[in-house]
Structure formats: structure tokens, C-alpha cells
Amino acid sequence: MAKMTLDQLRALRAQKQEELETRSVEGKDIQVIVGMGTCGIAAGAKQTFDAIVAALEKYKLANKVVVRQTGCMGLCYVEPTVEVIMPNMPPVIYGKMTSDVAEELVVKHLVEHSLLDNHIFDKPAIDIVKR
């Protein structure tokens, strides 16, 4: 593959958009937020992020999902952390979301609407909780 120019990128986008318009689009109402603080990066959040983007494309969800990053969510002990917010599901913070479980997250939570029980962590580390 040769170096893509910005014009080629625009053309590719136009082509993708045509493909997308043939599917039913409900608007982007799913948010996936990856913790990208020092703790997250050290635990491999960068790879997790990449794997999530690839999985969303694979399961044809790319046009419905917004992927964001945030700093440390206070769950340094179970990084990488990923928060998923979507309609008809409780907002969930998942921990230990290494790149190899990213696809499972997309399939179970986003496609099948079920939770990944072993990865749910909702309490920040003790030093940032008021005692």
C-alpha cells in the first residue's frame, strides 16, 4: 500500500459513508471511554484502544459508537479500564481490559447486551475515596 493522501482519505470516507447509509443508523448513542492515564498506558491501554477500534469495525458498529479517552479513573490497580455507556444498559466500568478481551467486550456488552461479570470494577482506589 502506498502512502495515502488526504484526498484519498476523503474519498475513502465518502465511499464508507455510502455503505453506512444503506444500513439503519440510529445515531451515535454508545460511548466507550478508555482510561489513558500513566497507569492505563503502563498496563497497555493503548493496545486496548486499538483493539476496540478494530473490533467495532469488525462487528459493523463503527458508525454507532463514540470512542473517547480520559485520564486516570482512580482504578489504577485494575488498569486498563474501559467505561461503557449505552441505552438500555447500566453504565459500567470494566477493569483488566487488556487488548485480548477487547473483542469480548464489544461482542458481549455492545452486541449481546450482557455484562462481563469478571471485569466489573466500580470502586476507585482507597486513597482517593473520602474516609
Added chain:
Amino acid sequence: MHFAIGDFVLDLIQNSVEAGSSRIEVDIDEAMNGVYVCIFDNGCGMSPDEIDKAFDPLKNSAVKHPGRKAGFGLPFIKQAVEQADGSFKISSEKGKGTKVCFSFPKSSIDSPPLGNVPELFLNALNMAGASELILRRKRSSDGLSYEVKKSELVEAVGDLTSASSLSLVKQYLASQEE
């Protein structure tokens, strides 16, 4: 501790974003004798006293994360550079911005690998905050050289938090490495 040089760079970009920068520039130069990185932003900057504190992992100012005084970003990179006999320089002016430059020599066995650069750039472009992010990459061994501007990509594919845009930009970045 981070594994690759790209991880340190992303950490520093995250710092720049959290410093309220509207413009961040990153230079990654993979020369024959080592890797040279510079990151400069127009964020809130630090006073000399604040810079000293930023290098103590357990005595941070607790501004970014109220109630928490630990901050490992800058201490990590400094430690890694010292171990590998590289160079590190930070200059900052309160209210104007910060510039961080560091290098890892190829000759040192303790120099971390550079890591996946397109993956690093994709993450950096997705970060909220800075409206302009300029990423420059050079590699001497084969003459590879390119520059990516966030504003141009936003204009070409739209919002960079949408998974469909990210997926396109991912392809674009991968092609730049050819």
C-alpha cells in the same frame, strides 16, 4: 514503568492536554544513533518550583487529581532516560507552555523500543482538548518522513471520536509508514 518510548510520549501528550493546551507539537526522530523526541505545548506551564514537584512521584501538587498526590508520568521518563544514558530537558514558562525533549541512544541496552508509532498517533489524535495537534515522524534508515495535523484530519473525516473516523484514520496512518 512503561514498556515503549511511545508510551512515554503518550503520557506526556496527556499531560499537555490536561494542562489546557490548544496546540501541541510532537517530533519523533528515529536517527541512526538513537531516538529523539520533543513535545511542546501552549498549556498552562509550570514555575521552577512546580517543575521540581512534578519530578517527585509522591509529592505532586494534587491539582489534576484532587486528594491524590501521586504522579508518575515525568518521573518515569526521567528514570528511563537516566538508566539508558540518554538526555532529558524540560523548559516551561508559567502561562506560556512547556517543552520536553528527550533521547535514547541506540547503543544502550537499556533503551526501550520505540513501539508502534501509528498506534501512538491514533491515540494522541483521539484525545479531547487540544484543537491542533501536529505529529511529525522521521526515520533515517529509510528516509521515512511525514507530518500529520489533527485539523486536516478532522476536516477530511470529521470528529475523531467516532469509531468510523478512527478506523479510517488508522488506515491512513498505517499507509504513511509505507
